Amino acid sequence: MRPIDTLVYGIGLAGVAAQAAAGVLEAGNKRFDLFGMVVVALAASLGGGSLRDMLLDRQVFWIADQSYLVTALLAALAAFALARVMRLPARLFLLPDAIGLALFTVSGTQAALALDAPWLVASLMGVITGAFGGIVRDVLCNEVPLVFSGALYATASWVGALLLVALSEFGVAHTWAALLAGSVVLAIRLSAMRFGWRLPVFRARM
Amino acid sequence: MRPIDTLVYGIGLAGVAAQAAAGVLEAGNKRFDLFGMVVVALAASLGGGSLRDMLLDRQVFWIADQSYLVTALLAALAAFALARVMRLPARLFLLPDAIGLALFTVSGTQAALALDAPWLVASLMGVITGAFGGIVRDVLCNEVPLVFSGALYATASWVGALLLVALSEFGVAHTWAALLAGSVVLAIRLSAMRFGWRLPVFRARM
Amino acid sequence: MRPIDTLVYGIGLAGVAAQAAAGVLEAGNKRFDLFGMVVVALAASLGGGSLRDMLLDRQVFWIADQSYLVTALLAALAAFALARVMRLPARLFLLPDAIGLALFTVSGTQAALALDAPWLVASLMGVITGAFGGIVRDVLCNEVPLVFSGALYATASWVGALLLVALSEFGVAHTWAALLAGSVVLAIRLSAMRFGWRLPVFRARM
Numbered sequence: 236m237r238p239i240d241t242l243v244y245g246i247g248l249a250g251v252a253a254q255a256a257a258g259v260l261e262a263g264n265k266r267f268d269l270f271g272m273v274v275v276a277l278a279a280s281l282g283g284g285s286l287r288d289m290l291l292d293r294q295v296f297w298i299a300d301q302s303y304l305v306t307a308l309l310a311a312l313a314a315f316a317l318a319r320v321m322r323l324p325a326r327l328f329l330l331p332d333a334i335g336l337a338l339f340t341v342s343g344t345q346a347a348l349a350l351d352a353p354w355l356v357a358s359l360m361g362v363i364t365g366a367f368g369g370i371v372r373d374v375l376c377n378e379v380p381l382v383f384s385g386a387l388y389a390t391a392s393w394v395g396a397l398l399l400v401a402l403s404e405f406g407v408a409h410t411w412a413a414l415l416a417g418s419v420v421l422a423i424r425l426s427a428m429r430f431g432w433r434l435p436v437f438r439a440r441m
Numbered sequence: 442m443r444p445i446d447t448l449v450y451g452i453g454l455a456g457v458a459a460q461a462a463a464g465v466l467e468a469g470n471k472r473f474d475l476f477g478m479v480v481v482a483l484a485a486s487l488g489g490g491s492l493r494d495m496l497l498d499r500q501v502f503w504i505a506d507q508s509y510l511v512t513a514l515l516a517a518l519a520a521f522a523l524a525r526v527m528r529l530p531a532r533l534f535l536l537p538d539a540i541g542l543a544l545f546t547v548s549g550t551q552a553a554l555a556l557d558a559p560w561l562v563a564s565l566m567g568v569i570t571g572a573f574g575g576i577v578r579d580v581l582c583n584e585v586p587l588v589f590s591g592a593l594y595a596t597a598s599w600v601g602a603l604l605l606v607a608l609s610e611f612g613v614a615h616t617w618a619a620l621l622a623g624s625v626v627l628a629i630r631l632s633a634m635r636f637g638w639r640l641p642v643f644r645a646r647m
Numbered sequence: 648m649r650p651i652d653t654l655v656y657g658i659g660l661a662g663v664a665a666q667a668a669a670g671v672l673e674a675g676n677k678r679f680d681l682f683g684m685v686v687v688a689l690a691a692s693l694g695g696g697s698l699r700d701m702l703l704d705r706q707v708f709w710i711a712d713q714s715y716l717v718t719a720l721l722a723a724l725a726a727f728a729l730a731r732v733m734r735l736p737a738r739l740f741l742l743p744d745a746i747g748l749a750l751f752t753v754s755g756t757q758a759a760l761a762l763d764a765p766w767l768v769a770s771l772m773g774v775i776t777g778a779f780g781g782i783v784r785d786v787l788c789n790e791v792p793l794v795f796s797g798a799l800y801a802t803a804s805w806v807g808a809l810l811l812v813a814l815s816e817f818g819v820a821h822t823w824a825a826l827l828a829g830s831v832v833l834a835i836r837l838s839a840m841r842f843g844w845r846l847p848v849f850r851a852r853m
Contacts (some may be wrong), residue, residue: 248574262795265795268795268796269802270802270805271794273794274782274794274801275773285702289495290495295703298764298765298769301765304767305767308767351817352504353507355510375782377791379582380581381480383468383473383477384473390475391476394627430765496697496701498706561714565689580786585789586756586805588683589680589686589787590678595683596680596682639680
C-alpha cells in the first residue's frame with residue numbers, strides 16, 4: 236500500500252475502534268452483560284457500512300476483511316475491562332469518533348460513486364455509512380437515537396458527502412477531494428460540539 | 442411509457458411523498474432536529490421497498506431510480522416548512538398514504554412474482570413493501586409500531602397481496618389483477634378507518 | 648434425503664416454530680392485534696437467518712424454501728389460538744427454542760464456512776442466525792433486548808460456533824463437528840437457565 240492508503244486504512248480502523256468503545260459505554264449504562272455490550276459495539280461500529288454494502292449489493296466490508304471485526308471486538312473488550320477499573324469519560328471517544336465519521340463519510344460516498352450511483356444516492360450512502368451505526372446502537376438500547384437531536388452529527392456527514400460528490404463531478408483528484416471533504420466533516424462536527432450549533436427543531440402546531 | 446404506467450408511477454411517487462410527510466409529523470413530536478426528521482421520513486417512505494429488494498436480491502429501487510429519493514426529500518422538507526407556519530392535521534396524509542399502501546402492495550407482490558418467488562413469499566413481499574416503512578418509523582421514534590394495533594393497515598395489504606397472487610395464478614391479465622387487488626387494499630383500509638374495524642387482540646391468560 | 652438430513656431439517660423447522668410461538672407470547676402482552684403478532688413471530692423466527700443470508704449475499708433461506716415461512720405462520724396462529732383458551736407458560740417454549748438456537752448456530756456457521764468466510768466472521772454468522780431474531784422481536788416490542796442480559800443465550804451460541812470453526816479447521820467430519828458443537832450450545836444454554844449462570848455485568852464508574 237502507498238503511505239496515504241496505509242494512513243486512511245489505519246484511521247478507518249481507529250474510527251471503528253472509537254465507535255465500538257462508545258457503544259460499550261452506552262450499553263453499560265443499561266446493565267447489559269458482556270455479550271450484550273459486544274453486540275451493541277459491533278452494531279455501532281460495523282452497522283453503517285453493512286447497510287451501505289447490502290443496499291449497494293457489494294460484499295460486506297468486514298466479511299471481505301476481517302481486520303475490522305477483530306478491531307471492533309478488541310476495542311469493545313478493552314473498553315469493558317477499562318471501565319471496570321477506572322472512570323472512562325464519554326468525551327474521551329468524541330475526537331476519534333469524529334475522525335471516524337469523516338472517514339466513513341468519505342469511504343461510503345466513494346464506494347457508491349465507484350458503482351455509478353446517482354449523486355444524491357451517493358451522498359446518502361456516505362451519511363448511512365457514518366451515522367447508521369449510532370442509530371442502531373441507540374435503538375438496541377431502547378433510546379431515541381441521539382443522532383437525531385445531536386450537534387450536527389449526520390448533518391456534518393451530509394455536507395461533506397455532497398461536497399465530495401461535487402468535487403468528483405468537477406474532476407478534482409480523488410485524494411484531494413477525499414481530504415477536503417473529510418476535513419469539512421471534521422470541522423463542522425467539532426465546531427458544532429464546541430459552540431453548541433444545532434439544527435432548527437420542529438415545532439408542530441397540533 | 443403508456444398512460445397507465447405513467448399513472449402508476451405517479452401514484453407511487455405520491456405514496457412515497459405521503460409516507461415521508463407522515464414520518465416528519467411523527468418525528469416532529471419527538472423534538473428531533475431537521476436532519477433527524479429527514480432520516481425518519483426516508484426510512485418510512487423507502488424502508489419497505491429497500492428491505493424487499495435486499496431480501497429478493499434485486500437492485501434497490503431508489504438506487505436504480507433517484508426520483509423516489511428526491512420526492513421523499515422534497516416532501517419531508519415541505520412538511521417540515523409547512524408545519525412551522527400552520528397546523529398540519531395528521532389526517533391530511535391518510536388518503537395518499539392509503540393509496541401508497543395499495544400501490545406498494547401491488548408493486549411488491551408483482552416484483553416477487555416476476556422473480557418466481559413462491560406464492561406465500563410473494564404475498565409477504567407485498568406486505569413488507571407496504572408496511573415495513575411504518576414499522577421502522579415507529580422503532581426509530583422509540584414507539585411500539587402503530588401498524589401492529591392500527592385499523593387493518595397491514596391486514597388490508599396482505600388480503601390484497603394474496604388476491605393478486607391468486608389472480609395471477611388463474612391467468613388474469615397483469616393490469617386488471619393489479620387494479621383489482623389495489624382497490625381491495627384501498628377499500629379495506631378506508632373502511633377500517635371509517636368504521637373502526639380491528640383485528641382480534643390477544644388476551645393472554647398468564 | 649438421508650435420515651440425518653431429515654432429522655436436522657425437522658429440528659430446524661421445530662426451532663422456527665418455537666421461536667415464532669415465543670414471539671406471539673411476547674407480542675400478546677403488548678396488546679398487538681393478530682397481524683402484529685404474526686409480524687413479530689415472523690421477525691423472531693426468520694430474522695436471524697435473513698440477516699445472515701443478506702450479509703453473505705446468499706439467497707434468503709425462507710424465499711428459497713417456503714416451508715420455513717409456512718411453519719412460522721402456522722406456529723404463530725396456533726399459539727395465538729391456544730393462548731385465547733388456555734394459559735400458555737412461556738417456559739413451554741424454552742426447550743425447543745434452545746434446540747433451535749443450537750441448530751441455527753450450527754447451520755449459520757456452516758453456511759459461512761461453505762462460502763470461505765474468515766473464521767471469526769463465520770462464528771459471528773452462527774451467533775447472528777441464532778440470536779438476531781430475538782433481538783428484532785424485542786426491538787419491535789419496544790423492549791431492551793433480553794438476549795443482552797439473559798442466561799448465556801448468545802454466549803452459548805458463540806462458544807458453539809467457535810468450536811465448530813475449530814473442529815472444521817482440524818478436519819473433523821462435518822456431521823460430527825455439527826453434532827458436537829450443537830450439543831455444546833444446548834448444554835451451556837440449558838445449564839445456564841438451570842443454574843442461573845450469567846456473564847459479568849458492566850459497572851461503569853461514571
